[in-house]
Amino acid sequence: xxxxxxxxxxxxxxxxxxxxxxxxxxxxxxxxxxxxxxxxxxxxxxxxxxxxxxxxxxxxxxxxxxxxxxxxxxxxxxxxxxxxxxxxxxxxxxxxxxxxxxxxxxxxxxxxxxxxxxxxxxxxxxxxxxxxxxxxxxxxxxxxxxxxxxxxxxxxxxxxxxxxxxxxxxxxxxxxxxxxxxxxxxxxxxxxxxxxxxxxxxxxxxxxxxxxxxxxxxxxxxxxxxxxxxxxxxxxxxxxxxxxxxxxx
Numbered sequence: 615x616x617x618x619x620x621x622x623x624x625x626x627x628x629x630x631x632x633x634x635x636x637x638x639x640x641x642x643x644x645x646x647x648x649x650x651x652x653x654x655x656x657x658x659x660x661x662x663x664x665x666x667x668x669x670x671x672x673x674x675x676x677x678x679x680x681x682x683x684x685x686x687x688x689x690x691x692x693x694x695x696x697x698x699x700x701x702x703x704x705x706x707x708x709x710x711x712x713x714x715x716x717x718x719x720x721x722x723x724x725x726x727x728x729x730x731x732x733x734x735x736x737x738x739x740x741x742x743x744x745x746x747x748x749x750x751x752x753x754x755x756x757x758x759x760x761x762x763x764x765x766x767x768x769x770x771x772x773x774x775x776x777x778x779x780x781x782x783x784x785x786x787x788x789x790x791x792x793x794x795x796x797x798x799x800x801x802x803x804x805x806x807x808x809x810x811x812x813x814x815x816x817x818x819x820x821x822x823x824x825x826x827x828x829x830x831x832x833x834x835x836x837x838x839x840x841x842x843x844x845x846x847x848x849x850x851x852x853x854x855x856x857x858x859x860x861x862x863x
Contacts (some may be wrong), residue, residue, distance in 0.1 A: 743791035813853035817842035
């Protein structure tokens with residue numbers, strides 16, 4: 615009985631995967647023909663089935679950009695970037711879409727080390743850095759074993775130096791993996807979907823308006839109270855906005 619259930623599950627998975635592959639290509643063809651809304655509807659059927667991928671989100675971002683739905687476009691580019699942080703094409707298209715937004719927000723300046731650290735960590739997803747860590751730990755143990763058993767002094771130095779370099783890279787990969795994992799899982803962000811929304815000093819309508827932001831702007835979500843969300847912009851500004859004006863990534 616258990617065997618039949620497993621076989622049925624595998625068959626259903628393969629059937630669903632095949633259908634989604636067909637839908638993905640169908641959407642691609644519709645997009646190439648200029649039927650952008652039809653392509654979006656087709657790709658969203660894949661999302662409805664529970665399948666997610668950087669390529670699917672990227673295509674949806676492109677489709678929404680073509681029909682000038684800026685907030686949706688940026689939203690899906692950001693979703694794609696979470697799964698493939700090192701993809702230059704996703705970053706480029708996201709930057710193009712962000713240039714069309716009303717708000718021009720200058721991020722807080724970073725020192726040289728933080729800039730290098732952030733840029734390097736974004737080369738891979740946390741899964742990618744985890745694989746990188748395992749690979750270099752295996753390399754470390756292999757080189758160390760050669761160092762331990764070999765008799766030549768020169769070779770010992772080479773293998774020991776190589777093993778230490780591999781260990782250092784593995785440890786750095788662990789830090790990058792945890793950093794990316796924290797950003798994806800623990801740090802919430804969202805995209806403003808309202809044409810414009812007022813950010814207030816307190817989570818009540820009668821409070822003072824601190825600033826106004828517009829459709830397509832990305833914000834960091836700090837906390838939520840009832841119908842309000844406390845947000846922070848890349849330039850450090852903070853305040854409360856209506857929760858329904860925001861779509862969480």
